[in-house]
Amino acid sequence: MATGTDPSTAxxxxxxxxxxxxxxxxxxxxxxxxxxxxPDRVSEATRSRVEKAMADLGFVRNESARQLRAGRSSxxxxxxxxxxxxxFTDVAQGIEDxxxxxxxxxxxxxxxxxxxxxxxxxxxxxxxRVTGILITPVDPSHPSLDELSRHGTPVVIVDRVGNxxxxxxxxxxxxxxxxxxxxxLLDLGHExxxxxxxxxxxxxxxxxxxxxxxxxxxTGASLTVVHTSALSVAEGRSAGxxxxxxxxxxxPTAAFxxxxxxxxxxxxQCVGLGIGVPDQLAIVGYDDIDFAAAxxxxxxxxxxxxxxxxxxxxxxxxxxxTNADHEHQQVLFTPxxxxxxxxxxx
Amino acid sequence: MATGTDPSTAxxxxxxxxxxxxxxxxxxxxxxxxxxxxPDRVSEATRSRVEKAMADLGFVRNESARQLRAGRSSxxxxxxxxxxxxxFTDVAQGIEDxxxxxxxxxxxxxxxxxxxxxxxxxxxxxxxRVTGILITPVDPSHPSLDELSRHGTPVVIVDRVGNxxxxxxxxxxxxxxxxxxxxxLLDLGHExxxxxxxxxxxxxxxxxxxxxxxxxxxTGASLTVVHTSALSVAEGRSAGxxxxxxxxxxxPTAAFxxxxxxxxxxxxQCVGLGIGVPDQLAIVGYDDIDFAAAxxxxxxxxxxxxxxxxxxxxxxxxxxxTNADHEHQQVLFTPxxxxxxxxxxx
DNA sequence: CGCATTAGTTGAAACCTTTCAATTACCGAG
DNA sequence: CTCGGTAATTGAAAGGTTTCAACTAATGCG
Numbered sequence: 001m002a003t004g005t006d007p008s009t010a011x012x013x014x015x016x017x018x019x020x021x022x023x024x025x026x027x028x029x030x031x032x033x034x035x036x037x038x039p040d041r042v043s044e045a046t047r048s049r050v051e052k053a054m055a056d057l058g059f060v061r062n063e064s065a066r067q068l069r070a071g072r073s074s075x076x077x078x079x080x081x082x083x084x085x086x087x088f089t090d091v092a093q094g095i096e097d098x099x100x101x102x103x104x105x106x107x108x109x110x111x112x113x114x115x116x117x118x119x120x121x122x123x124x125x126x127x128x129r130v131t132g133i134l135i136t137p138v139d140p141s142h143p144s145l146d147e148l149s150r151h152g153t154p155v156v157i158v159d160r161v162g163n164x165x166x167x168x169x170x171x172x173x174x175x176x177x178x179x180x181x182x183x184x185l186l187d188l189g190h191e192x193x194x195x196x197x198x199x200x201x202x203x204x205x206x207x208x209x210x211x212x213x214x215x216x217x218x219t220g221a222s223l224t225v226v227h228t229s230a231l232s233v234a235e236g237r238s239a240g241x242x243x244x245x246x247x248x249x250x251x252p253t254a255a256f257x258x259x260x261x262x263x264x265x266x267x268x269q270c271v272g273l274g275i276g277v278p279d280q281l282a283i284v285g286y287d288d289i290d291f292a293a294a295x296x297x298x299x300x301x302x303x304x305x306x307x308x309x310x311x312x313x314x315x316x317x318x319x320x321x322t323n324a325d326h327e328h329q330q331v332l333f334t335p336x337x338x339x340x341x342x343x344x345x346x
Numbered sequence: 347m348a349t350g351t352d353p354s355t356a357x358x359x360x361x362x363x364x365x366x367x368x369x370x371x372x373x374x375x376x377x378x379x380x381x382x383x384x385p386d387r388v389s390e391a392t393r394s395r396v397e398k399a400m401a402d403l404g405f406v407r408n409e410s411a412r413q414l415r416a417g418r419s420s421x422x423x424x425x426x427x428x429x430x431x432x433x434f435t436d437v438a439q440g441i442e443d444x445x446x447x448x449x450x451x452x453x454x455x456x457x458x459x460x461x462x463x464x465x466x467x468x469x470x471x472x473x474x475r476v477t478g479i480l481i482t483p484v485d486p487s488h489p490s491l492d493e494l495s496r497h498g499t500p501v502v503i504v505d506r507v508g509n510x511x512x513x514x515x516x517x518x519x520x521x522x523x524x525x526x527x528x529x530x531l532l533d534l535g536h537e538x539x540x541x542x543x544x545x546x547x548x549x550x551x552x553x554x555x556x557x558x559x560x561x562x563x564x565t566g567a568s569l570t571v572v573h574t575s576a577l578s579v580a581e582g583r584s585a586g587x588x589x590x591x592x593x594x595x596x597x598p599t600a601a602f603x604x605x606x607x608x609x610x611x612x613x614x615q616c617v618g619l620g621i622g623v624p625d626q627l628a629i630v631g632y633d634d635i636d637f638a639a640a641x642x643x644x645x646x647x648x649x650x651x652x653x654x655x656x657x658x659x660x661x662x663x664x665x666x667x668t669n670a671d672h673e674h675q676q677v678l679f680t681p682x683x684x685x686x687x688x689x690x691x692x
Numbered sequence: 693c694g695c696a697t698t699a700g701t702t703g704a705a706a707c708c709t710t711t712c713a714a715t716t717a718c719c720g721a722g
Numbered sequence: 723c724t725c726g727g728t729a730a731t732t733g734a735a736a737g738g739t740t741t742c743a744a745c746t747a748a749t750g751c752g
Binding site: 363380383407408410412414415 | 708710712
């Protein structure tokens with residue numbers, strides 16, 4: 001019987017408003033609003049009548065209208081740098097936990113490392129009057145972020161440190177992380193170490209390298225920098241080729257990679273070329289993503305508290321949004337080295 | 347000089363509206379709207395005056411008000427099943443490509459395999475009056491999806507096939523995928539094959555197993571089902587333990603895993619236990635996520651056109667949202683087997 | 693019984709944008 | 723100089739919700 005003209009299946013029927021509900025329940029529209037927002041002020045009988053009417057009509061609150069009235073939405077957003085890097089999806093989970101707890105919606109956007117896309121999203125989010133924005137920016141010093149803050153949209157920088165005047169930030173001490181990685185390798189007796197990473201325009205890469213250099217200072221060990229053009233598995237493989245090409249006598253006996261994707265690529269290349277890990281090359285990654293532990297030679301890695309990072313960032317954002325006497329702060333987490341087979345002493 | 351009472355840094359200044367812009371530019375608010383929406387109907391002089399006023403005031407369009415007027419937002423959403431599975435993030439990228447092209451915002455939500463969270467998101471999205479929803483549902487036969495459609499919100503099921511009456515769907519032929527995997531193993535001469543996967547409540551698992559069984563029918567080869575309680579790396583490791591525990595004489599010589607996470611876990615366990623891959627156990631995964639090729643023994647896997655899946659789904663959704671004579675369709679993509687070292691003939 | 697109080701309900705105003713019919717200003721043709 | 727026509731601009735209305743001052747009805751107390 002479901003003919004095309006059956007009105008019950010027509011798609012463009014305006015969805016019912018509070019007014020419709022009010023009419024059907026025989027009350028004023030103010031009362032319907034009270035049922036929704038202050039049910040205690042409505043008599044039992046009226047409330048159930050209104051609720052019945054809502055159910056009958058299939059009433060769904062119009063969020064746009066609410067927001068318009070309220071001037072603010074109950075949504076926060078996370079603009080992530082690279083959705084294909086598990087590190088960031090884990091951060092997002094932490095954010096989501098906090099958002100859920102505060103009964104806020106979370107809008108996730110992926111800038112995919114492109115400044116233009118990031119800008120487009122920021123503009124849209126501002127138009128939506130989101131309560132606040134969490135962002136791992138392509139360029140943490142870009143003035144558009146400060147502008148957002150000054151326009152009244154709270155911004156929290158995640159995993160970078162931005163302009164400390166205008167927003168909170170949550171990051172992990174990458175210098176310390178670099179130091180931990182190198183100290184671990186020094187403890188194992190390595191004296192020729194490679195740092196695999198790049199480009200150096202990325203703040204994390206710089207900091208981790210700085211930490212590495214700091215730990216090496218004064219020791220007799222040497223550091224070779226093997227440059228990569230991105231933090232990806234493919235670039236890790238390519239770095240592996242270059243390392244393998246070095247004469248055995250001068251080849252590093254250990255490599256510290258700027259992130260786990262690189263480390264996984266490097267590891268794969270080593271196995272393919274018959275370079276024993278950790279015997280001929282010990283490898284330390286960074287981030288401790290789940291795939292690091294699951295690699296065929298489980299990867300030693302510097303773990304960052306990813307979920308906490310996200311959760312804390314979200315909490316700071318919500319504080320800034322709701323708390324009048326909020327003060328910006330820069331939270332710095334401490335990384336931890338997780339030793340696994342890829343650096344096992346043999 | 348930045349005292350707390352400096353008005354320029356006060357946070358609660360109402361952001362300027364078209365009215366404010368109109369006043370400042372000395373025109374009516376209708377004209378401001380024309381500048382925004384039909385600039386060709388405004389004289390050169392007026393337009394630049396208005397644009398100047400907007401810049402001076404830092405005017406940002408209020409999306410809520412636009413939506414309220416329009417009755418619809420220009421946002422679509424993807425409710426993904428598991429943000430930590432790279433397969434879904436790749437699907438999301440495809441969706442994003444299509445959304446960007448159509449100049450739509452994309453709202454990404456992660457149900458994290460939890461029905462309650464999924465329900466919460468669906469409700470919120472409906473309240474936001476999104477243009478449409480893409481979803482990889484926890485339970486594709488759940489009536490709430492049909493209800494959404496009937497309420498006027500287009501819904502497209504991604505990577506599952508739902509109720510074909512009420513929505514489009516885009517999926518990959520999992521029965522064929524299962525068949526491809528097994529045929530590949532049969533070609534290599536395997537006669538004792540394990541299927542690693544579960545729970546069977548997941549449609550994909552069922553279909554892939556069905557395909558596997560179909561390919562085996564009539565051949566002399568046998569199939570052992572190694573059950574898992576989830577499609578995760580950890581479960582893959584556990585399955586590996588169980589396979590390793592079988593007496594060598596009856597142990598399968600090949601394993602077909604319901605997805606790559608399982609396969610990676612299985613592979614890792616095999617390497618740890620000294621079971622040669624592919625010599626003693628050949629492994630075929632499913633999804634061909636990037637980490638599959640990057641595994642220490644690169645993984646043979648059944649590739650799904652993830653990005654196309656996402657893109658197509660988004661296109662169907664947009665068609666349904668804009669095209670009056672849209673007809674629901676079920677698109678079925680064809681998977682491809684990608685052979686790598688984990689099944690290399692030795 | 694009348695007054696004060698409370699509980700419950702009402703209706704208008706405000707939020708900001710877009711649309712569209714109506715108006716004004718201007719120009720050229722007759 | 724007037725008429726017709728076009729280009730530019732205007733102002734009011736609509737869209738759905740929330741808030742709040744104002745109102746009504748009911749209750750309790752003296």
